[in-house]
Amino acid sequence: xxxxxxxxxxxxxxxxxxxxxxPNHTYELGLYTKDTRFLSEFKLLINGESPIxxxxxxxxxxxxxxLLTNPHQEKDGELILWRESIQFERTRFIHNDVxxxxxxxxxxxxxxxxxxxxxxxxxxxxxxxxxxxxxxxETGTKAPVTSEPGKITFSYNGIDQIDRKTVISWDQPEKQVxxxxxxxxxxxxxxxxxxxxxxxxxxxxxxxxxxADRQSAMQAxxxxxxxxxxxxxxxxxxxxxxxxxxxxxTDDLRVLLTDVGFGSFPxxxxxxxxxxxxxxxxxxxxxxxxxxxxxxKGTLRTMAxxxxxxxxxxxxxxxxxxxxxIRYGELANTNQIPFxxxxxxxxxxxxxxxxxxxxxxxxxxxxxxxxxxxxIDRALNWIDEYGDRDGDLFVEYHQEASKGIANQGWKDxxxxxxxxxxxxxxxxxALSEVQGYVxxxxxxxxxxxxxxxxxxxxxxxxxxAERLKExxxxxxxxxxxxxxxxxxxxxxxxxxxxxxxxxxxxxSGILTEERARKVxxxxxxxxxxxxxxxxxxxEGEAGYNPMSYHDGSVWPHDNSMILLGMGxxxxxxxxxxxxxxxxxxxxxxxxxxxxxxxxxxxxxLKKAVPYPVACSPQAWAAGTPLSFIxxxxxxxxxxxxxxxxxxPVLLESMDELQVNDMKVGEGVLSLEVRRINGKxxxxxxxxxxxxxxxxxxxxxxxx
Numbered sequence: 001x002x003x004x005x006x007x008x009x010x011x012x013x014x015x016x017x018x019x020x021x022x023p024n025h026t027y028e029l030g031l032y033t034k035d036t037r038f039l040s041e042f043k044l045l046i047n048g049e050s051p052i053x054x055x056x057x058x059x060x061x062x063x064x065x066x067l068l069t070n071p072h073q074e075k076d077g078e079l080i081l082w083r084e085s086i087q088f089e090r091t092r093f094i095h096n097d098v099x100x101x102x103x104x105x106x107x108x109x110x111x112x113x114x115x116x117x118x119x120x121x122x123x124x125x126x127x128x129x130x131x132x133x134x135x136x137x138e139t140g141t142k143a144p145v146t147s148e149p150g151k152i153t154f155s156y157n158g159i160d161q162i163d164r165k166t167v168i169s170w171d172q173p174e175k176q177v178x179x180x181x182x183x184x185x186x187x188x189x190x191x192x193x194x195x196x197x198x199x200x201x202x203x204x205x206x207x208x209x210x211x212a213d214r215q216s217a218m219q220a221x222x223x224x225x226x227x228x229x230x231x232x233x234x235x236x237x238x239x240x241x242x243x244x245x246x247x248x249x250t251d252d253l254r255v256l257l258t259d260v261g262f263g264s265f266p267x268x269x270x271x272x273x274x275x276x277x278x279x280x281x282x283x284x285x286x287x288x289x290x291x292x293x294x295x296x297k298g299t300l301r302t303m304a305x306x307x308x309x310x311x312x313x314x315x316x317x318x319x320x321x322x323x324x325x326i327r328y329g330e331l332a333n334t335n336q337i338p339f340x341x342x343x344x345x346x347x348x349x350x351x352x353x354x355x356x357x358x359x360x361x362x363x364x365x366x367x368x369x370x371x372x373x374x375x376i377d378r379a380l381n382w383i384d385e386y387g388d389r390d391g392d393l394f395v396e397y398h399q400e401a402s403k404g405i406a407n408q409g410w411k412d413x414x415x416x417x418x419x420x421x422x423x424x425x426x427x428x429x430a431l432s433e434v435q436g437y438v439x440x441x442x443x444x445x446x447x448x449x450x451x452x453x454x455x456x457x458x459x460x461x462x463x464x465a466e467r468l469k470e471x472x473x474x475x476x477x478x479x480x481x482x483x484x485x486x487x488x489x490x491x492x493x494x495x496x497x498x499x500x501x502x503x504x505x506x507x508s509g510i511l512t513e514e515r516a517r518k519v520x521x522x523x524x525x526x527x528x529x530x531x532x533x534x535x536x537x538x539e540g541e542a543g544y545n546p547m548s549y550h551d552g553s554v555w556p557h558d559n560s561m562i563l564l565g566m567g568x569x570x571x572x573x574x575x576x577x578x579x580x581x582x583x584x585x586x587x588x589x590x591x592x593x594x595x596x597x598x599x600x601x602x603x604x605l606k607k608a609v610p611y612p613v614a615c616s617p618q619a620w621a622a623g624t625p626l627s628f629i630x631x632x633x634x635x636x637x638x639x640x641x642x643x644x645x646x647x648p649v650l651l652e653s654m655d656e657l658q659v660n661d662m663k664v665g666e667g668v669l670s671l672e673v674r675r676i677n678g679k680x681x682x683x684x685x686x687x688x689x690x691x692x693x694x695x696x697x698x699x700x701x702x703x
Contacts, residue, residue: 003027004058004066005270007255008094008221010034011202014271017056019066019090019101020044027271028131031099031166031202035275035329037131038154038166038202041122041180044090044103046070047080047115051088059591061255061617062221063093070115085109086188088117095217097202102214104195107188114187119198121180123154123166127329129337132272135403137336147177154180160333165203169211172196228254232291233662235629239654241583244592245625252593252622253288253295262305263298269596269618276302276341278323278348279410280620282355287560287623289362290630290662296359297368303352304375306341308382313400314338316408320382322348324405337403344405345412346397349379349387350437357444364639364665369448376445380461383438389428393471394488395438396428409434410558411501411536416550417487418543420496425489432484433561435472436505439465443509451640469510476502482518498528498538500558506565513569520566520574531603532585533559534578539600546600546609553611556582556594557620560627567631570696572649579628580651584608594621632657633673634696639665644689647696648673648682658685665689 003025005014011033015021021029021042031039044051051068058064068090072083085108092101107113125142129135140158147153154166168182172194175185186194199211212220228250235246257264260276266288267273268280285299308321315338316324326332326341333340353376360369369376387395397408405412409431417425446461476484478494484502485494503523506516522528527538530546533554537544546552559578566575585608586594596618599609615621634647644664650657650673660670667688674681684693 003029003271004056004064006062006064006092006094007270007274008062009097009258010260010274011094011097011099012270012274013039013092013094013099015042017066018044018051018053018068019056019064019092020050030131031200032128032271032274033097033202034204035128035327035332036164036202036204037126037128038123038164039121039200040124040126041120042200043120044068044088045116045118045120046086046088047073048118049073052084054087061251062225063091063218066090081113081115082109085113086115093218093221095221096212098211098217099200099202100197100211100214100217101200102195102197104193105186105188106193107190109188110190112187112189114185116175116183116185117196118181118183119168121152121168123156123180125154125156125158125164125166127331128272128327129329129331129339135331135337137331138334139330145180147179147182149174149177152177152180152182158330158333160330162205162330162333164205165201167201167203169199169201170196225254234660235658236660237654237657239583239651239657241587241592242625242628242651242654245583245586245594246629248592249594249622249625250291252617253284253619253626256284256617256619256622257295259298260302262301264295265299265302266295266619266623269615269621271615273615273618275328276306276323276326278303278325279345279351282322282348282351283557283561284619284623286351286355286358287557287620287627289358290635291626293359293363293663296355297365300352300356300359300368300372303348304372307375307378308343314402315340315342316344316399316401316404318343318382318386320349320378320380321386322352322379324348324408338401342401342404344397344399344401344408346387346395346408346431347410347434347437349382350395350434350441353379353441353445354437357441357448360448361444361637361639362664366448366451366640369452373452376448380442380445383441384464387438392492393468394430394475395434396430396488398427398429409501411499411550413549415543415548417489417495418497418541418551419489420542422542425487425495428490429495430488431501432472432476432486433501433504435468435476436508436510439468439472439505439510440508442468447640472510473512473515477515483522484515484519497541497543498522499541500528500534500536500555500562503534503558503562503565506562506571507568508565516565516569517571520569520571523562524574524577529577529581530554530600532581532598532608534562535600537600547611549597549611552600553597554585554600554608555597555621556624560620560624563627563631567634567647568636570634570647575631576649576651579631580653582624582628583651589616593617594624596621629657629659633659633671635662635671637664637691639691642691644669644691644693645696646671646682646693648680650675650680660685665691667691669693 030037073080143155268277324345327339450458670686
């Protein structure tokens with residue numbers, strides 16, 4: 001990737017590979033929080049010129065280190081600075097919503113040398129939607145910059161009546177400070193070093209500066225990562241690339257965690273989606289459940305807080321609906337865009353219920369269901385009253401908001417729901433995966449209601465789910481193809497294009513065993529499986545395009561939702577093929593990181609082809625390797641009934657997998673899976689849950 005990004009909580013920095021924020025970059029570089037750019041320029045200069053990059057490391061999410069050197073500088077034949085004589089090291093991190101950057105210069109010139117280090121900065125306070133060219137609108141006014149010894153301050157008064165400030169400070173005496181620029185004059189002997197630390201505070205509304213000394217801030221940040229890593233189960237295998245993927249996934253999910261007041265949850269991804277996203281946050285939390293269930297609780301509470309309360313066509317809001325996305329910038333705050341929050345996703349509401357059920361399956365925490373009972377009731381009511389617009393048992397979407405999203409499933413681009421003849425489907429549209437989510441949600445919530453003593457409501461939900469199952473298998477199944485349609489259009493006509501969407505319903509229980517087998521088989525045939533993962537659309541379909549966003553590309557999270565179903569159903573051959581493809585794809589991306597998506601070309605190109613503007617790191621892509629582990633173990637706890645079902649398998653390229661200290665219920669579970677004489681053997685190394693462990697594959701019961 002040709003950018004560098006670091007994030008902590010709600011503040012993120014996006015720079016070029018030299019560490020600079022400069023205009024006219026492919027990505028709109030800057031320091032961002034609350035959907036506002038608080039730095040639009042941040043450029044290091046050596047005697048007024050840009051340094052030359054040597055090394056730029058973006059692998060550590062919370063800290064970035066960049067090495068640079070000076071260009072050769074002469075004036076009128078007189079040497080100013082010999083080329084590559086000074087090494088410059090830029091180290092930056094974020095803590096407590098403050099950016100810290102240390103610039104360290106080390107001289108390798110054989111004699112004493114003097115030079116100027118300059119920092120040129122600016123802050124335009126532009127709304128994220130304007131930065132990205134999506135919207136224009138009425139905005140506030142920027143005040144003149146103020147500069148004084150040790151400090152530069154940029155100020156802005158928004159039309160949303162929020163005062164915003166960017167304050168840049170430093171800890172060494174400057175030669176000159178003027179406007180947005182500060183210059184230091186340093187003299188160094190051979191081998192001598194000097195450094196200056198800048199702090200940048202992005203002040204929003206009533207926030208005040210909370211900058212600490214650099215060492216204390218760095219230690220606190222490192223300690224928080226240590227606590228995070230120590231809280232996770234330990235995964236060990238003899239497959240080194242899988243091991244790296246797990247570490248990368250948990251590291252990326254940690255950096256994407258944010259707390260807006262209701263507990264930590266994963267934002268969707270960087271650089272552009274560092275905000276609460278209904279669908280994305282919920283699915284990432286679902287992937288993370290075997291590793292950290294507390295994040296799921298924070299996600300559920302955040303979504304519950306923003307649950308829809310009224311009918312508002314401008315926001316596609318309805319009572320009980322779980323939001324799609326919330327933005328905090330000037331345009332959203334003044335209602336110029338409908339994102340404060342926006343509710344245009346048809347799947348967030350059943351996914352909210354699914355995540356709640358699975359969280360309780362892992363934790364046994366029924367008090368969470370009691371706490372969120374009003375939100376459960378409202379979500380179920382939304383499904384039946386507003387989601388099912390015409391009473392045909394299917395949940396459909398239709399855009400009401402003039403500045404909203406037309407396609408409101410996870411494939412939300414305008415061309416993603418297309419008939420086999422190339423015509424785009426018109427809404428209201430009922431998506432196949434959404435019906436599976438609803439079925440899974442209703443059957444799961446029924447179990448919770450039963451545990452809470454409401455057997456009448458439980459029976460009602462199960463009856464509704466069974467009616468949906470019958471109608472889904474009748475109306476979505478394409479007998480001539482042996483597969484499910486992606487959707488039904490406004491006329492209830494099947495949208496028959498072969499896509500990955502029906503794969504999401506494998507985990508739901510809505511399919512018969514025979515049809516589930518056919519779905520898994522279709523997904524791993526050559527037209528759907530690229531060699532690096534399951535495509536979003538089959539090769540040869542009218543809408544197929546391997547370079548497209550949703551019509552032939554490969555999305556790791558899409559694959560992960562399918563894998564969870566394959567693992568649950570024991571479709572091991574197909575599952576291992578998909579996991580193996582994604583692991584191979586990861587070798588072709590920087591830092592062993594699965595991106596948001598990549599192109600759907602097959603293996604003839606000898607590598608997975610990047611999609612030009614994929615988010616990286618991205619939450620549900622980061623969570624995908626964690627789903628590999630759950631799928632390989634085939635582990636699906638049922639804490640309410642005090643049992644843990646496992647159905648373990650190993651990839652052909654591995655002989656052992658050990659997972660220690662998975663939290664289930666109020667205890668931990670440790671498992672070891674080995675290949676011995678060609679057969680897979682599983683051992684329970686530790687079980688303090690008090691639950692029975694049942695291995696379906698080996699028909700063993702472990703107490």
